[in-house]
Amino acid sequence: MTELNSDEVRRYSRHLIMPEVGVEGQRKLKDARVLCVGAGGLGSPAALYLAAAGVGTLGLCDFDAVDFSNLQRQVLFSTDDVGRPKLRAASDRLKGLNPNIRIIGHETMLTSANALDIFKDYDIIVDGADNFPTRYLVNDACVLLGKPNVYGSIFRFDGQVSIFATKGGPCYRCLYPEPPPPGLVPSCAEGGVLGVLPGIIGTIQAAEAIKLILKIGESMVGRLLLFDALQMKFRMLKLQRDKACPVCGDSPTVTKLIDYEQFCGITPAVKAADQGKVSADQEMSVSDLKARLDQHNVFLLDVREPREWEISRIEGATLIPLGELPKRLSELPDPTSGLEIVVQCKTGIRSAKAVNLLREKGYTRVKNLRGGIMEWIQRIDPSLHSY
C-alpha cells in the first residue's frame, strides 16, 4: 500500500487516531478508486466527503454545465461557476479541498457503449444518476464487473439508499425488476426536491463507500434505507437477491449491456416529447403569441406548477398544472369552438407533453410555445422574473 506523506498525516489525524481507520485504513482510502456517476445533488456531497476523507482516486462522470438552479443543492459549485462545465468546476473545488488526491473527469454521457470501459478502473461506483435508464445501466454494469454500487435516490422529501451488486447480494433489479412506464412516476423536474435532501442521502452514500473500503461496520448490502425528511424518519427494509433476477440471478439472461432507453419504454416519440419536441407546425414563437394575445384570439394554457406561476406569469394565461390537466379538460375551450390553444411552461418541455396529450383527447387546434416563459421573458417582457 502507498505510504502517507507528512501533509497527509496532519490532514487525516482525526482518522488516524481512530482504531477503525488508523494508518492502515487511511492507506486503504488512499489506494481506493471511487467513481461518482453524476456530479449533481447526490454526487456533490458524496464527492466532497470522499475527497476530504482521502479517497486517492476519485472519478466523476457528468456532461452538464453548472446552472443557477443547481446551486440550491449542488454544493460542489459556487455562483461564479454558473455556465462552466461541471467537471472543470468540480475538479477545481475538489483539488482545492485535497490536493493529495487524483480527480478524473469523464465528461460524457454514460452509455452501454462506454460504461464497462469507464467502470473497469474503479473499485466502487456511487450512483447519483437522475433517470431510470442510467440507474439500470449502472446496476447491470456493476453486476457484470462485480463492483459494488452504492445507490442513492431522491424525490421531493424522500430518499433511498442501498448497496447493490456485491457478491451474493441483491441488485437494483432484484428490488425493481422493471422501470415504471414513462410519465407515470413524476420526475424531480415535475416534483422538485428539497435542497438538503441530496445532502443527507449523498453523505450517507459517501459513508457507505468509505465503510466498504475500510471493511468496517455493517454495510447496507441486503438493506434498503428509506428516509422521509418531512416526518424525519429513517426506516430500514430487508432486501433479498432474487434467484430469478435476469442479471444477478442463478441463471442470468442479461449477460451484456442492453439498450436501456428501450428497456425503460423511452421510444423516439416519448424522447421527442421529453425534449420538448413537437413538429414545427405545432409550435408558436413568442412574438406570434404576443400578436395573438393582443388580438385576444387565443387561449393561453400555462401547465407549470403554482409555485412557478407565483414567480412569473404571462398576462392572460390560465394555470392548469400538467399533472392535473387530464381531469380538468372541462376548463379548456371546447374543441369545436375553433379557439386556438397555446400551451406554455418554463422552457417548452412539459408543454410539449401537454400538446401531445390534448391532441390525443381530440383537440386539433393546439400549439406549443417554443422556449416557454423563459423565452417570453428574454424577448418580450424582461420585467418578469426568470428562474
Added chain:
Amino acid sequence: MATTVFIPTPLRPFTDQQATVQVAGASVGEVLQNLVTVHAELRNHLFTADGKLRSFVNVYLNDEDIRYLNKEQTPVGATDTMSIVPSVAGGSGEVRS
C-alpha cells in the same frame, strides 16, 4: 382492525397528503384493496388495469418484501405496518422543463 400503511411522498397527492393511513384488512391484498377503495386515485398507481400489483411498486409488511412472504395472501396482524416503496430515479433533482 386497522393497519398503518406508509405512503411515500410521490403518492401523497392521492391520500390528501397523509404520510400514513389506517386501513382495515386481514391480508396484504385486502389492505391494498381497501386502500384504493378509500383513495381511488391510488388505484392506477398501484395496480394494472387487470388488477395486478405493478412490478415497479414494492410492498413491504414490516421490513419484509411481500414477494418473499406469501405475496398478497400474507396475513396482516394488529401491530403490523405496511410500506409502499415505489422506484424513484432522482439524483440531482434537476428542473429541466
